[in-house]
Amino acid sequence: MSSPDVPSMTGVHVVVMGVSGSGKSTVAAALAERLTLPFGEGDEFHGERNRALMAAGVPLTDADRAPWLLAVRDWMSAQAPTGSVVACSALRRAYRDVLRGALGDVLFLEVDVPAAVLRARMSARTEHFMPVSLLDSQLATLEPLAADEPGARVDGSASPAAVVEACLAAVRLRCDA
Template structure:
């Protein structure tokens, strides 16, 4: 069985953790929620409604990449926003073989989802700043964009199928 190193990415509320866990199960991988890798200062900042800047994100993104690289013999799926190409480049600087599954949806659907999850450290008020920061996957980035209007199970299946095609050189 092929080893996969996958980042399920997108703005808050897109379902990264749910889809990531389902994808990991489908491909026989370990799942890790990238939020658990944030330094406490980052979580405190977001919880008070202050967006993270690039300096805040750098050590976190490098740790995401290190975790992917450290699991070279096993498949690993990490949920991580990875909003900018430069952020994905930081991850790839540690784990060159990382592939990205971008969960994309409308602002209204994302806001509704965020409002429906009480107690999460990321407040809905930060959605606009995340959408402004988001850079779609670009030329030379190994990834797929999936519409969050589909069920999480369907998204995980589509991502798993794409990974198999991508491994064979079909994109």
């Protein structure tokens, strides 16, 4: 049951997006808890081949990403009766277009973090398949959320709790409009 400070999210999917190290998984999981919605971790939808490529420092191609994006979209569609929150890099507009094909409405929250902070965060991780060496590739691929796309950019350099609050404010603004 939603509290008064949490908007009704029926049929709304919130995609917390950004490059590796932006904190999207941490933020999305906490946001899902606050919104009492199912949480999907985008990394879990990657096949073993994609994980192996990334672990070896090989950037994924659009062809590599296609089945992954469809799997994320299909998971979101399965959550349409309630809505969902998913952590997914969604680096290019074309990738976000695939995700927008999910049943229901899709809202993107881009977690924006300076490159130096991203490098430090990624260097500190010990059990993640994505090496720091792929950060430049991700930053080069990133097409920031455009003004005509549903969503907002959030400063991800603050504490996780502050970023979640900023995301929740963006969701409230969008859902109350």
